[in-house]
Amino acid sequence: MSDDRIEVRGLTKTYEGGDPRRPALDGVDLDIPRRRFVSLIGPSGCGKSTLLRVIAGLEDHDTGTVTVFGSTPESMCEAKAVGLVPQTPALLPWLNVRRNVSLPARVNRRAGRGSEDPDLLLRMVDLEDAARRYPHELSGGMKQRVAIARAFGLRPDLLLMDEPFSALDEFTREALQLQLLGLWERMSTTVVFVTHSVREAVTLSDEVVVMSARPGRVHEVLPVDLPRPRDGAVVTGPLMHALEDRVRASLQSAWEVGAAPDDLVRR
Numbered sequence: 001m002s003d004d005r006i007e008v009r010g011l012t013k014t015y016e017g018g019d020p021r022r023p024a025l026d027g028v029d030l031d032i033p034r035r036r037f038v039s040l041i042g043p044s045g046c047g048k049s050t051l052l053r054v055i056a057g058l059e060d061h062d063t064g065t066v067t068v069f070g071s072t073p074e075s076m077c078e079a080k081a082v083g084l085v086p087q088t089p090a091l092l093p094w095l096n097v098r099r100n101v102s103l104p105a106r107v108n109r110r111a112g113r114g115s116e117d118p119d120l121l122l123r124m125v126d127l128e129d130a131a132r133r134y135p136h137e138l139s140g141g142m143k144q145r146v147a148i149a150r151a152f153g154l155r156p157d158l159l160l161m162d163e164p165f166s167a168l169d170e171f172t173r174e175a176l177q178l179q180l181l182g183l184w185e186r187m188s189t190t191v192v193f194v195t196h197s198v199r200e201a202v203t204l205s206d207e208v209v210v211m212s213a214r215p216g217r218v219h220e221v222l223p224v225d226l227p228r229p230r231d232g233a234v235v236t237g238p239l240m241h242a243l244e245d246r247v248r249a250s251l252q253s254a255w256e257v258g259a260a261p262d263d264l265v266r267r
């Protein structure tokens, strides 16, 4: 057990009422060192969200072990050391943007943790001018920026993000990716990011974890040796395209594993 990484060993999980021959997770092994940005990608239903929720301490598992920087997921969760950004931002509708973003400061004071200056966070996601607006007055992209700023406000040791940009148009998505990287570089948080976009996974990550369905487990971990910052020249360069092709090929072979007859898969 190490305090400088997330360690997942032999993790299995079958949901109540689910078919025991088709666990959501079936022997997941994974190491994520502290301060890395790691993306999970894989076919629909391969268990990405389930893995995220188990690491977050929000979901039980059946067998195997999960330790997050030397602690259990549940104790990390209780200590407010883990943040979760879901696909749909859950903002408090009766609080304006600034008060939504400053909410963690109050929670953190109770948990004895420091927190980040809300005005700095709003600047970093380019929302200073919207500080007094209410959630119903914001676009989808703005709401997600508020949710991300708020999540970083907790100064979490670990931030788990479940397809946070999937509902956004491509232009907004790319702008938010850059803002997210800016926050991550400043806060040195460990980020685990679920996405269906190969380009997004490669743009953001130090490593891309490709998962297979049936069995739901790690198929391959691909390092992303692109320089940072990931500016225009980097994300349009030949190395970027080569890495995207590499991830696509891995996804294809992960998909072929999932498409194999059950008796072969489970042998």
Ligand SMILES: Nc1ncnc2c1ncn2[C@@H]1O[C@H](COP(=O)(O)OP(=O)(O)OP(=O)(O)O)[C@@H](O)[C@H]1O
Pocket: 015, 016, 018, 023, 024, 042, 043, 044, 045, 046, 047, 048, 049, 050, 051
């Ligand atoms: N609450 C639940 N109850 C029962 N089964 C569930 C539940 N949540 C997920 N599952 C099942 O577990 C498996 C993995 O689901 P999960 O949502 O983790 O996959 P995913 O890779 O995140 O999928 P997607 O990419 O479509 O979001 C699927 O077969 C799904 O139907």
